[in-house]
Amino acid sequence: MAQYARGSTVAVIRLCNPPVNALSRAVLQALEDGLKKADADPSVKAVMICGENGKFSAGADIRGFSSPERSGGALGPIVSLIESSEKPVVAAIEGVALGGGLEVALGCHYRIAHMKARMGLPEVTIGLLPGAEGTQRLPRLIGVPAALEMITTGKHIPATEALKLGLVDEIVEENTIEAAIRLANKVIGQPLGPRRLSLKPVPKLPNMEAFLDKALVKVKKQAWGCLAPELCFQAVRAATERPFAEGVRRERELFQVLLSSGQAQALQYAFFAERAVRRWATPSGASWSSAAPQPVRKAAVIGLGTMGRGIVTCLVKANIPLVALEQDLENLNKGRKAVMVLLEREAMKMEGGAQTLDFHNPARLQFTVDFDQLRDVDLVIEAVFENMALKKEIFHKLSKICKPGALLCTNTSALNIDEIASATNHPQQVIGTHFFSPAHVMRLLEIIYGRHTSPTAIATAMQLAKALKKVGVVVGNCFGFVGNRMMFPYIQQAVFLLEEGSRPEAVDQVLEDFGFKIGPFRMSDLAGLDVGWRSRKDQGLTGPSLPAGTPARQRHGQRYSPLPDLLCEQGRFGQKTGRGWYQYEKAGGRTATPDPWLLNFLSQYRDTHGIKTRFIDQEEILERCLFSLINEGFAILAEGIASGPEHLDVIYINGYGWPKHRGGPMFYASTVGLPRVLAKLQKYSEAHPDVPGLRPSAFLKKLVAVGNPPLKEWMSYLSQQSSKL
Ligand code: 3HC
Numbered sequence: 001m002a003q004y005a006r007g008s009t010v011a012v013i014r015l016c017n018p019p020v021n022a023l024s025r026a027v028l029q030a031l032e033d034g035l036k037k038a039d040a041d042p043s044v045k046a047v048m049i050c051g052e053n054g055k056f057s058a059g060a061d062i063r064g065f066s067s068p069e070r071s072g073g074a075l076g077p078i079v080s081l082i083e084s085s086e087k088p089v090v091a092a093i094e095g096v097a098l099g100g101g102l103e104v105a106l107g108c109h110y111r112i113a114h115m116k117a118r119m120g121l122p123e124v125t126i127g128l129l130p131g132a133e134g135t136q137r138l139p140r141l142i143g144v145p146a147a148l149e150m151i152t153t154g155k156h157i158p159a160t161e162a163l164k165l166g167l168v169d170e171i172v173e174e175n176t177i178e179a180a181i182r183l184a185n186k187v188i189g190q191p192l193g194p195r196r197l198s199l200k201p202v203p204k205l206p207n208m209e210a211f212l213d214k215a216l217v218k219v220k221k222q223a224w225g226c227l228a229p230e231l232c233f234q235a236v237r238a239a240t241e242r243p244f245a246e247g248v249r250r251e252r253e254l255f256q257v258l259l260s261s262g263q264a265q266a267l268q269y270a271f272f273a274e275r276a277v278r279r280w281a282t283p284s285g286a287s288w289s290s291a292a293p294q295p296v297r298k299a300a301v302i303g304l305g306t307m308g309r310g311i312v313t314c315l316v317k318a319n320i321p322l323v324a325l326e327q328d329l330e331n332l333n334k335g336r337k338a339v340m341v342l343l344e345r346e347a348m349k350m351e352g353g354a355q356t357l358d359f360h361n362p363a364r365l366q367f368t369v370d371f372d373q374l375r376d377v378d379l380v381i382e383a384v385f386e387n388m389a390l391k392k393e394i395f396h397k398l399s400k401i402c403k404p405g406a407l408l409c410t411n412t413s414a415l416n417i418d419e420i421a422s423a424t425n426h427p428q429q430v431i432g433t434h435f436f437s438p439a440h441v442m443r444l445l446e447i448i449y450g451r452h453t454s455p456t457a458i459a460t461a462m463q464l465a466k467a468l469k470k471v472g473v474v475v476g477n478c479f480g481f482v483g484n485r486m487m488f489p490y491i492q493q494a495v496f497l498l499e500e501g502s503r504p505e506a507v508d509q510v511l512e513d514f515g516f517k518i519g520p521f522r523m524s525d526l527a528g529l530d531v532g533w534r535s536r537k538d539q540g541l542t543g544p545s546l547p548a549g550t551p552a553r554q555r556h557g558q559r560y561s562p563l564p565d566l567l568c569e570q571g572r573f574g575q576k577t578g579r580g581w582y583q584y585e586k587a588g589g590r591t592a593t594p595d596p597w598l599l600n601f602l603s604q605y606r607d608t609h610g611i612k613t614r615f616i617d618q619e620e621i622l623e624r625c626l627f628s629l630i631n632e633g634f635a636i637l638a639e640g641i642a643s644g645p646e647h648l649d650v651i652y653i654n655g656y657g658w659p660k661h662r663g664g665p666m667f668y669a670s671t672v673g674l675p676r677v678l679a680k681l682q683k684y685s686e687a688h689p690d691v692p693g694l695r696p697s698a699f700l701k702k703l704v705a706v707g708n709p710p711l712k713e714w715m716s717y718l719s720q721q722s723s724k725l
């Protein structure tokens with residue numbers, strides 16, 4: 001709703017739709033009514049628009065876009081109505097003015113903001129463009145370069161920057177509402193023509209055409225297959241080429257194109273999925289609604305290798321005092337140096353720099369090799385080598401040294417949380433916190449509860465994710481948890497495709513064209529082939545513990561490819577050694593080029609094993625890789641390892657580079673149609689009966705049998721009895 005109140009001369013219209021004053025149909029109607037009332041009342045000389053509860057508005061109601069009565073299209077005419085008012089209208093911006101919220105403010109004749117307010121046009125991030133004339137007004141107000149940047153990236157900007165850009169007229173530290181009313185009173189009677197943005201020309205640039213051409217190249221490059229940034233660009237370009245009314249018409253056309261695109265639906269699904277996973281629950285009944293987190297006043301990180309360094313950086317950035325521990329002085333010094341480099345870099349990016357982070361202060365960040373220093377910490381994150389015996393030894397030590405309430409977290413990427421917890425006296429305090437590399441960059445934190453993990457421990461880990469500005473997703477304990485478990489069949493298919501006749505660059509290209517930032521082979525080279533090799537040796541799949549006489553391409557009666565092991569035996573660990581599935585300019589190099597050695601090696605390998613090479617088309621590459629990953633997702637849901645498909649999708653978007661505009665693997669499956677996914681899996685499974693990853697999951701089959709229900713209903717088909725499908 002919008003509340004209307006009349007002061008002596010200034011009418012106040014307050015947007016109210018908690019929690020973020022989204023512009024639903026009801027709010028828009030009330031806004032329109034308020035404007036008309038103010039217009040009709042001769043004692044009203046000016047109008048002030050503000051939002052309830054210290055927030056202006058987060059824009060159109062995103063849920064409304066999927067309903068037949070969409071709220072988006074109705075907003076433009078109301079913004080015009082505001083602008084055409086004969087009485088000055090002032091926007092009082094507190095909290096956020098985003099999307100349609102900012103477009104309302106752009107219709108106002110004056111804008112005043114609280115200094116902590118944030119503004120932006122984030123429509124592009126949900127697959128849309130500012131569809132209430134924002135693409136036409138913003139360039140007129142702040143110029144094409146700044147408008148293009150805001151509209152094509154969706155970035156939120158702080159009030160101080162908004163003031164510099166001329167987006168707001170004034171910023172205040174105290175009461176924004178009072179300041180806006182003062183301003184409204186002051187401008188009564190002043191001419192409004194110069195304040196109406198639709199009447200202003202777009203500021204000229206010396207060479208607009210050249211600027212736009214260059215900007216388009218950049219936008220396309222960053223869009224990575226996503227449609228919205230380019231259409232946002234086109235709408236702004238229209239502002240530079242056409243009169244306001246025609247520009248608005250173009251904006252509407254482009255908005256409709258996006259609105260009906262599958263990408264907008266996928267991105268909006270992803271927006272809500274990210275919020276839905278905050279409401280975690282476990283099969284035993286623990287949930288976000290009843291569990292309270294415990295405070296983390298001091299933390300520790302054990303192991304300052306690849307992951308530990310990034311984790312330390314995250315914790316320092318979140319202002320959590322910290323002890324960083326290594327096994328010996330040599331590794332400690334190496335780790336400290338690496339941490340300092342990361343922190344210096346992060347500090348450069350922040351306002352206030354090193355002083356804000358305060359990482360040179362030993363009371364905030366202490367380096368040690370002494371476990372005794374961990375006596376008073378509230379939370380420990382272990383990030384030592386992926387070795388069960390070592391992890392158990394460390395957790396046993398922690399359980400003796402740390403205070404009983406301390407949360408003991410492991411960053412293991414696949415090992416059994418219950419087994420690690422068994423080494424402690426407090427298994428209820430043990431939890432997996434699986435960061436992704438680089439830990440200070442990647443947004444995902446996979447949170448794994450074990451059999452004994454307490455609800456408080458889960459709530460604390462979720463609270464930690466929030467403090468670190470990460471997306472926490474709570475999942476159950478199984479080998480590889482959710483993310484890596486779904487990744488195994490994907491990688492396995494990629495390697496099988498090589499055996500059958502494909503090439504690394506062909507497989508990578510198909511998956512990169514689909515939208516992954518990096519295909520499976522480039523990714524393996526980046527992560528290091530030795531990581532998986534070590535794990536397979538530990539599992540007895542390769543190496544000295546493999547029983548003599550095991551067939552080269554079979555393990556436990558299933559198809560196995562020794563190709564990655566053979567590469568490792570040749571010292572080809574990927575980027576770090578300059579050779580892997582590709583060759584690199586040097587050890588540590590990043591530019592992958594196809595390696596003739598590998599092609600030769602593959603052909604010899606096929607000859608040795610009598611594999612007939614065949615041409616494999618793009619469709620087969622895509623389907624075998626993606627559908628096997630999705631198939632594992634259905635198995636995970638059926639086992640109760642994750643409480644919904646949204647969890648899997650949020651994990652894949654934030655931790656594995658799944659293209660967000662395709663909504664995550666499970667959402668993608670729903671768009672392809674489950675019957676098609678099933679039929680293709682059946683076909684591939686028949687061709688490869690020794691590959692369990694291609695055998696359709698019982699849950700997928702059940703969903704197809706009950707008529708391919710929409711994704712949000714899937715979990716209702718998993719009754720207690722059928723959860724052992
Ligand atoms: N529509 C509907 N619901 C919204 C919403 C919106 N525009 N913005 C937020 N919400 C909901 C969230 O889903 C969440 O609901 P939940 O509690 O049921 O999970 C609740 O409001 C609170 O949101 P957050 O949990 O995200 O709260 P934060 O404080 O972390 O963030 C925010 C607040 C920065 C406003 C963030 O919610 C946000 O970025 N919102 C989306 C803004 C946006 O994209 N606006 C553009 C809309 S499209 C548009 O305006 C089209 C126009 O050009 C025609």
Ligand code: NAI
Nearest residue numbers: 303304305306307326327331383384385386411412413437
């Ligand atoms: P790493 O080999 O780079 O670093 C491990 C560090 O632990 C080394 O610096 C080592 O000196 C230290 N360490 C070993 N024993 C120790 C002890 N007793 N006390 C203190 N420190 C000790 O390993 P990385 O890659 O950082 O992995 C760490 C953990 O994170 C592993 O469990 C791994 O599976 C997991 N992980 C790794 C990811 C990656 O991409 N590298 C991604 C996600 C999880």
